[in-house]
Amino acid sequence: MPEAENILHHSMEEKRIVIAGAGFGGLTTALAMSKDPAIARHGYDLVLIDRHPHHLYTAGLYEAAAVSRHFARDEYLASSVCIPLADIIRALPIRFVQGTLAGVDVRNRRVTLDSQGTLSYDYLVLALGAETNYFDIPGLKEYSAPLKTANDAVALRNKIEGIAKSKHSLSIVIGGAGATGVELAAELVNFLCVLEREKNPRAPACRTTVMLLEASRDILPGFDAHAVRRITRRLRHLGVIVKTGIPIIAASKDDITLKSGERVPYDVLVWTGGIKGPHILKTLKLPLSPKGTLVVDPGLRVMQTDGRVFAIGDNAWVAHPRTKRPIPATAQVAEQEARHVAKAISRAVRGKPIRRFRTMKKYPFVLAVGRKYAYADLLVMRFAGRIGWCVKQLIQLRYFLFILPWPRAATLWWRNMMLYHSND
Ligand SMILES: Cc1cc2nc3c(=O)[nH]c(=O)nc-3n(C[C@H](O)[C@H](O)[C@H](O)COP(=O)(O)OP(=O)(O)OC[C@H]3O[C@@H](n4cnc5c(N)ncnc54)[C@H](O)[C@@H]3O)c2cc1C
Known part of the structure; x- marks a missing residue:
């Protein structure tokens, strides 16, 4: 797609924040940062990557599975939960690239997209969601x-x-x-x-x-x-x-x-x-939890990186400080983490230290x-x-x-x- 070509081949020198995944976490991060004057003032470009051209509203899926054909054709039904990213991003300062994240080179601060080349970043937010876990149960x-x-x-x-x-x-x-x-x-x-x-x-x-x-x-x-x-x-x-x-x-x-x-x-x-964590995470050579999700520090930065890679939502392992149990994998938590990361990056570009993410006692x-x-x-x-x-x-x-x-x-x-x- 032309936009991707443009970003991938002609602007390697730009300062850039890359958000991988336009689900609840990634989209909230992008929207929050697009409204933050510090990001534009410091000359950062916002790039949002997703393999789909839409944002999936998962909370409507169980409803969509139970509407008879009498009331809705397949496409109409799917459009009730698939919201085009173009409608969401509109005139906001976010560049959307449709592509599949295939790798992250933390040392050189680059991400690789399937068949689209590489893209450099200054800050990276991984918000790739989760996969169904079948626990190896036969059949x-x-x-x-x-x-x-x-x-x-x-x-x-x-x-x-x-x-x-x-x-x-x-x-x-x-x-x-x-x-x-x-x-x-x-x-x-x-x-x-x-x-x-x-x-x-x-x-x-x-x-x-x-x-x-x-x-x-x-x-x-x-x-x-x-x-x-x-x-x-x-x-x-x-x-x-x-x-x-x-x-x-x-x-x-x-x-x-x-x-x-x-x-x-x-x-x-x-x-x-x-x-469980998406399969791609296994190939990134980053620390993973037993569920295959990225282990993060209290500021939601992925462990064993240079502090410029964050993980949020279902693909992050965030334990409650008291119970040591993972906090729930919900859209609401993903959004809360996204707002924290948007603020954290905003502070980092202004040279301020990053704060701890505050988990709630109960959700x-x-x-x-x-x-x-x-x-x-x-x-x-x-x-x-x-x-x-x-x-x-x-x-x-x-x-x-x-x-x-x-x-x-x-x-x-x-x-x-x-x-x-x-x-x-
Ligand atoms: C049926 C169902 C109902 C739910 N109902 C609720 C509810 O009512 N309330 C609630 O709070 N939570 C609900 N959840 C949970 C909620 O959907 C998740 O916790 C939430 O989506 C997590 O947000 P996320 O940003 O981490 O991941 P997601 O929202 O899943 O977003 C991940 C994004 O990453 C993209 N992606 C993945 N891999 C790649 C790749 N390699 N390259 C590029 N893009 C990629 C995906 O296309 C997707 O857009 C529900 C989940 C399901 C499955």
Whole structure:
């Protein structure tokens, strides 16, 4: 692409801040720095790299996977979660390069893009997200559907609809009851019932099964007991079969095997059981955590580098100073780390020392649990039900307003709300 050629071959002498990954962390870093006068005053160019031309709004994926074709074609559905980076960057002083990061040469401060050459940097922010972790469980990668991209969501929706056409009652098994598994299970119950009613409006009751399996003792590992209790109750009320403390040890074309020896047949198997650092990190010769994520110092600089490489979001290993456990891999944490790094680089270019990143004792969250119900823990207050759902909608609107001009943000928000709740 011409922009990349220009950057890659004609401007090696520019002072440059390169941000790799335009997800929640990378995009927030770029937007925050583009509004920082110190960056422009000191003559730094901002370059944002991503392999896709869009920003993926992952929080809408479980909804997109449960909208029937009756309401949305594939492209329309995908566009509800894929926001073009061109719309976001507009007139901001950010240069976007579409390309895949293939290497980092820390000593010479250069990144390599797949088939596009190299690009020098003065500061580098790595925000490459995460990959699905299958924990080497035999057959799991082969037979399960992931939910990480817009294509995954559309493919899952289409697969479910395809099977539902020829079968009376469907069995869906979801492995992994973290936030994604819970939101998806709750949404799919309703979706399957809608499909069944479309086929047979006189059907007395919905006969489909959604089973949510979790290897840990409870669903939502790491969440507080109150949330776990309320959400488990809500899932059971919706008709989701919740089984905990039973790891999946193998998957085949038609069933999964649990550690107890039980075999569970399925029509559709979805895996939302874990994430790990992206494969590319293994090739960078930088220190990695057991999960394959980059180990950072208290200022979020990658260890064993010259202090000019930062890592944020899902590809960074940030431990809570007291518990020593990693802080949650969420969009909200990625954004918080991004704001810290934007400030840190701004301080560094002004010759000031970098401050420590402040982790929170507890993180607020909102989880949608079917139809217009959500559990929201805002630390000072907790809501469950329709108020929680309203909180979730407002959080989405606030995010769209942060990344897009307000008419575009409001349109996207309204359009998605109409689309996602067409099934409810
Ligand atoms: C289905 C689902 C639902 C979720 N729901 C929520 C929610 O409701 N609330 C919440 O807080 N969190 C949610 N999360 C978690 C949240 O999406 C992540 O924690 C967040 O996206 C992390 O941000 P990030 O910037 O680290 O990575 P990402 O947002 O994943 O961004 C990484 C970016 O890097 C790009 N990239 C990767 N490799 C390369 C490469 N080699 N070269 C160039 N570009 C590359 C990718 O294309 C991507 O744009 C959800 C996750 C999923 C999967």
